[in-house]
Amino acid sequence: TSPPTMASPTLSPDSSSQEALSAPTCSPTSDSENLSPDELELLAKLEEQNRLLEADSKSMRSMNGSRRNSGSSLVSSSSASSNLSHLEEDTWILWGRIANEWEEWRRRKEKLLKELIRKGIPHHFRAIVWQLLCSATDMPVKNQYSELLKMSSPCEKLIRRDIARTYPEHEFFKGQDSLGQEVLFNVMKAYSLVDREVGYCQGSAFIVGLLLMQMPEEEAFCVFVRLMQEYRLRELFKPSMAELGLCIYQFEYMLQEQLPDLNTHFRSQSFHTSMYASSWFLTLFLTTFPLPVATRVFDIFMYEGLEIVFRVGLALLQVNQAELMQLDMEGMSQYFQRVIPHQFDSCPDKLVLKAYQVKYNPKKMKRLEKEYAAMKSKEMEEQIEIKRLRTENRLLKQRIETLEKGQVTRAQEAEENYVIKRELAVVRQQCSSAAEDLQKAQSTIRQLQEQQVGHLG
Template identity: 80%
Template sequence: MSSPSSGSPEREGGPMAVGRLESLSSPAGLDGDPPSMGSPVLSPDSSSHDAALSAPAASPADSENLSPDELELLAKLEEQNRLLEADSKSMRSMSGSRRNSGSSLVSSSSASSNLSHLEEDTWILWGRIVNEWEEWRRKKDKLLKELIRKGIPHHFRAIVWQLLGNATDMPVKNQYSELLKMSSPCEKLIRRDIARTYPEHEFFKGQDSLGQEVLFNVMKAYSLVDREVGYCQGSAFIVGLLLMQMPEEEAFCVFVRLMQEYRLRELFKPSMAELGLCIYQFEYLLQGLEIIFRVGMAILQYNQTDLIQLDMEGMSQHFQKVIPHQFDSCPDKLILRAYQIKYNPKKMKKLEKEYTTIKNKEMEEQIEIKRLRTENRLLKQRIETLEKESAALADRLIQGQVTRAQEAEENYVIKRELAVVRQQCNTASESLERAQGTIRELQQQKVASH
């Protein structure tokens, strides 16, 4: 899943990928639809506020479900947006000319006034949506999706995300405080990685910051709820993004819903089997794959001058801290540059075949290496067995030689003793013969005397 803060793609998309999510107006993962590129913050200095705040045109089917007040409010939003766009164009035109400053001030004041009315109307509309959520989901679902894609106001984002994920009344919320009192086997790992999650964001900056503490709490609680997944570093970036918008208990509930109901947990399992499947399926989404290459090349071309002057560490820091914020004010600029990149499908197909050939060759080599390693291991085991047998035979040989030496020494001693005994026997025999001769002489003398 490499650490995300160090530029690794980890069982995680890394801070750069998740950082882009922060700039989106709606949680597309909850809705099942692709996100828009509108700015999430309603501010006059946002260069894309006209895209983020514009109300979608209601379809005939949706118009039938809208009340007269809602239709009037949508019409006002569209009218205010057109006026705001006209004033913005007028301001850009005047900034390039040498007209008097009074005209510019009047135009600026008009734009600010229009934006203020637009913000007020947007708040009224979203307040009504939140209060009548079930009715909107049931009767005006298509219009609701379009409004979400255009941008959820910042202060409504927390409750709308919970409503979208159906995470407002989950039983697991009541267990949260008890889970925090328990001990998790992942605590040390979570604590180690917390500082590497959005390290430059003000909420998470600092060792003992509130952001790091609540992030630790949510990750610890989830590791106890889902022991199969436990903790995976990449998931902390999702929780961090939720904590930027809502309190920790609500963030915990939304995260549990994302992991279990929207199957994100399958991507963070230790085997990562589902992640491999998603990557394999993604390869067949040609447009999606093509735009990834286009955007990647556009980013590299845009930063070419800076990157060629940096070493590897400098490049890593540049990708982590500079590039994620280059297109915050105007994300459409990146898309336009991306579509200017020449993409050759035939060349990509050729590279794909080359890559497949290389990978197949590597796989064959790996299989051969594995076979040789197995054979080598068996030979080593055989050598060890033979060495043990040889050592045993050597011990037996040495023991036999020692035994024979001892027997030879004993034989030598016995031979010496035998020689002594033979000599003694010969001496005794000679003494016996002399004694017998003496006896015979005495007997003869005795006979002669009679």
């Protein structure tokens, strides 16, 4: 079911006023009382990098992968990175401090922490920071892990079949007997045992696989459990996949509101949102982008949740609207598979920048959630009513068949009665004739007896 029609927004997605409002920057004065001079300087550098990226983004006519544009993009990106080479070193040192002073950063320096995460967590810090972000560092379920591996799961065959298709080109997961495939199987099996309602769902292995690239299997298991419990993933992976339906409904609303022309084109081509966006939500872009880009999105997801999936998804459509409008369904399918995944390979920062230029209203999303729940509840009631009517109809049919069968039986009985009556009438007539014959015979016998007596006398 499509969301209600919305008026198109007054600002275009690329307008400078919207960029100024939505760019992911923090004010240097925000939380300033909690930041040291070094941290304030770093924040200023981050803002400078944002401005460079924003200016570079405005200078690009499109992100359609043409040689001229990709060349200018590389030059701009390299110039930006050379101007900010010290930023990477400062960031590396800072992340060590963040990991050691985590609670203080979460409480008192949240805005800077959010900004740093959007800029990407350094590779060597991801394991600990991801665990800290989802509070998975000290979970009781970790102690159950080794015992779970000794048990058998009804999902084992399904998991074995799918893990061979999870990151098949990645060195860690190559080969049937690879360490990567073995630990991936272990984590997926263990989860299927602690959450039997969900068990195993195709797509979740990509998330676990990414975790295993960063940390040991016990820790990856704990993080995955936390993601399923606290990040809406469990609802996404339930057999009914009701949460996926909600996400698609909310995304369609954003598409209709912010890109009405593209939405109309999609509809005219019967190019349904679920055809391209389902994997975005189920695998968090891990099957869309190359790992360096997808991991940047995952960094933000770990802190901000599914909101980043909506933002990145709509940003991709905004960037590619002109090209998509020229294509039919088959052309769009190919474009989503071949072109879109590699547009930001050399500049993931620009993808993040574009994502935070997308309008996202949490209150409106909450309202859409209630609207969707009410709609589904009504559908459920209608389905229950339809089921009741079907049952009633079936019972009525059975009753009619019984009655019709009864009528046939009575007709047969009537016919049989008629035959019996005819036969009875014949028998009665025969009986009457026999009685008359008997009477005549008896009369004849008496006459003969009387004659015999007369002769003797």
